[in-house]
Amino acid sequence: MAGRRHTPVNLGCAEPHACSPALRRRALAGAPMFRALDDAALADVDARCTAVGVAAGEVVHRAGDPADWLLVVATGRVKLTRPAVDGTEVLVDLARPGDVVGMLTQLGESAYPETATALTTTCLLRFGAEDFREVLRRHPEVALAALDATAARLTEARAALRAVAAGTSEQRVAATLVRLADRVGVPRREGLLLDVPLTRADLAAMAGTTTETVSRVLSRWRADGLITSGRAWVALVDREAIAGLAG
Amino acid sequence: MAGRRHTPVNLGCAEPHACSPALRRRALAGAPMFRALDDAALADVDARCTAVGVAAGEVVHRAGDPADWLLVVATGRVKLTRPAVDGTEVLVDLARPGDVVGMLTQLGESAYPETATALTTTCLLRFGAEDFREVLRRHPEVALAALDATAARLTEARAALRAVAAGTSEQRVAATLVRLADRVGVPRREGLLLDVPLTRADLAAMAGTTTETVSRVLSRWRADGLITSGRAWVALVDREAIAGLAG
DNA sequence: CGTTCGTTTGACGGATATCAATGATTGTGG
């Protein structure tokens, strides 16, 4: 339909590499959690983490693995999934730069509850369990910011819960797209682009429906001019209309 | 069926009343968030909150109300719901003693995202926005514990998300009951009792289905001896079987 | 004892999951 050759979604550079020290500092300074820190404190935090580069599609850790590390996304996108009954994976959250991946609870004792997979070329800052606790202890502002961030994601998760639990499949897909747009949407020629390479199957897993149903709904909306879409990307042309369909 | 006259669920005392000072202190000391505090610190926290009694069925606050207060459940059960498209309310979480209700994020600036309703006679400890921030600042251990608690609830919310997004309605109901049992289940003669007065409509709202479907599923399981149930209560006789149905 | 609220059961139709096949896009190896 759109004779576009490449996905408009930003996939990052071709090959993964460890983030440069400069990028690390920029990522730290930019993360909401560490925003309140001055240069000296940032250096202290910086010294306690290591940077890890991950290629698109690569698994960071699997549900059930011992939760040895806490990760902060520096660049890229990471999806968090949980294995469902039939072996399929349900997408329960999406992490952007600044977001925390991995456990904050009883770090080091238990297992990761979710599988984390890089959707794009991604750089992660990795903290050991005790190192991160030490950061929280030495820099109470970070603990407050982390609490705010976690509470915000809890609120988002509940919003997702509401969206998935109610209405027709069309309404659920609509709600899912709007939530994604609010989180990772960037304005582009083709509309409000969801800057994440999500397949129809991923969207279906988020909306609690099937690949085919998602495809049908998107086809209808595309025909009506509400969206544009392609292989592993969607852009909202008329966000308000979609939001209206969601409720 | 069960010739029982009263619900086995603990509904609390008949009429609401402000918690006694002794109860307040016990509630504070028992809450995971404040467990690390010594007596002096507890007294400091105690001085910053007021106790509020709420009757069963009464609304604590509605979604959209200005989020002026943060509440900690001392005794009782509170359900958090979000209004859905058609006016129905979707149950997104259940708060037990020690749990936080209300916003931790940008406290005082924005509106409550959920409606909080007491399911039983409930006592809440109410903090003003700035008072609670001050507690977090003066007692960093509380901030760490609050972070842990919030992260744990985030994990639970994601588990709920996975459960609601996948499988048949029977599987979703099964998963919902098991999650509830893990959270508020108490062993009784009639089985592992869900110690919360939830109607079929509440369960349906959690499982993403309808009252009638929940009723049908429960009837079948009751006939098979997997559960016992009555007006606004359910007990799992064979938890493992139900868990097996969920996956 | 009547009213209200919650639950149960039935019948029915439509939304949607499932099965199946084709078409489009991307990346790979010749």
Place this chain on the structure above:
DNA sequence: CCACAATCATTGATATCCGTCAAACGAACG
């Protein structure tokens, strides 16, 4: 640069789960 394979998307046909409407029943409460 082209052809191939692999992955993803689309579309159709069909069966069925389950949401909707409707009615009756039981429990709790004043």
